[in-house]
Structures are given as C-alpha cells and as structure tokens.
Amino acid sequence: MISKINSIEFIERLNKNTKLGNPKIKGTPFAEISISRETNKPFFGTFDKTKFKLTENATLFPTPFTISGEINPKSxxxxxxxxxxKPIGFGYYWLKYMPIFGILxxxxxxYTQSAPLKVYQITNPIMFSFIVFSRFYLWRKKNKIETDFKKIFEIE
Incomplete structure (x- = not known):
C-alpha cells in the first residue's frame, strides 16, 4: 500500500496518534486494568523508524486485532x-469461542438440573444471538481499525 505522505510525516503522525505500550494488553478483556487510561489518541502500540505494531486505544470495548507492518520510504x-x-491471540479467541463454550x-x-423444555427454548436462541453478535463484533472491529489506520495515514 502507498501512503500519500512521506516517511518523516508518517512517523510524526504515528507519534501524534499513538499511546506507547504493548498492544497485546489492549486487545484482551484485561484492557480495563491497564494503567494507561489516555484515550485521546486513537492507537496504542509500539513503533520505530521502520516498523510499527498498533491496536485501537480502547479500554471498555477492546479491539482484538493489531496492525503490524513496515515503513519503506518511496519518494x-x-x-x-x-x-x-492480525488477531491478538487471547482476546480474539475469547470473543470467538467464549459464547460457544458458554452455551455448552x-x-x-x-440438563443436570432437569430443567423443563421451555427453559431451553427461551435461553438457547438468546445465547445463539450472542454468538452471532460476537462474530459481527469481530468483523466490525477489524474493519474499523483498518479504516481508521488508512484514513489517518492517507493510505490508498
């Protein structure tokens, strides 16, 4: 992909829009206990002059994906x-498989409490909707972080 800005401006935008820290922490359900509460910057992660690894800077609803890549000056x-x-291991699998495990x-x-059939008929569709929601949530978060990244860094 090509960014419309030069590498120096790209690094400056990374510096201006990124709170420094380990992006694997922000992409898990444990993001709420992270020390960094600064949310005025859209990304959280690490970077240097040639590489970066970012995730969304969110505490309440974490994004279980990172954007990692390399910066190559072209002109x-x-x-x-x-x-x-890329998915962040624990956070991604938590959102993807926890609803299925919860239903089981x-x-x-x-079953062990010998619940009546009516209870199954009411709770299973509700819990199935959690599975559908978690899949939609993962899809939406992945698209949102990539769209925000392309917009801020003017990538085509």
Missing amino acids: NTQTEINYEV MFNLIL
Whole structure:
C-alpha cells in the first residue's frame, strides 16, 4: 500500500496518534486494568523508524486485532507501507469461542438440573444471538481499525 505522505510525516503522525505500550494488553478483556487510561489518541502500540505494531486505544470495548507492518520510504511525497491485520491471540479467541463454550456449559447445567423444555427454548436462541453478535463484533472491529489506520495515514 502507498501512503500519500512521506516517511518523516508518517512517523510524526504515528507519534501524534499513538499511546506507547504493548498492544497485546489492549486487545484482551484485561484492557480495563491497564494503567494507561489516555484515550485521546486513537492507537496504542509500539513503533520505530521502520516498523510499527498498533491496536485501537480502547479500554471498555477492546479491539482484538493489531496492525503490524513496515515503513519503506518511496519518494519525497510517498511512503510504501506493508502491513497486515492480525488477531491478538487471547482476546480474539475469547470473543470467538467464549459464547460457544458458554452455551455448552449453560446447557450442561440445565440438563443436570432437569430443567423443563421451555427453559431451553427461551435461553438457547438468546445465547445463539450472542454468538452471532460476537462474530459481527469481530468483523466490525477489524474493519474499523483498518479504516481508521488508512484514513489517518492517507493510505490508498
């Protein structure tokens, strides 16, 4: 991908829009206990003159994805950016598989307690909607972080 700004401006925008820290912390359910509460910067992560690794700077609703890549100066007015969006292990798998595990555990508890069929008919569709929501949430967060990254750094 090509950015419309030069590499010096790219680094300056990284500095202006990134709170420094480990992006793996912000992409998990434990993001709420992280020390950094500064939310006026859209990204959280690490970077240097040639590489970066960023995630969304959110505490309440973490993004389980990182954008990691390399910065290659192309000309005085452009920078080549090679990046990829990767899932953050624990946070990604937590959101993807925890609702499924929750349904199985909840149904096991209902089964061992000999719950009536009506309880299954009410709770399982509600819990299934959590699975659908978590998949949509993952898709939306991945698209949002990539869109914000492209917008801030003027990437085509």
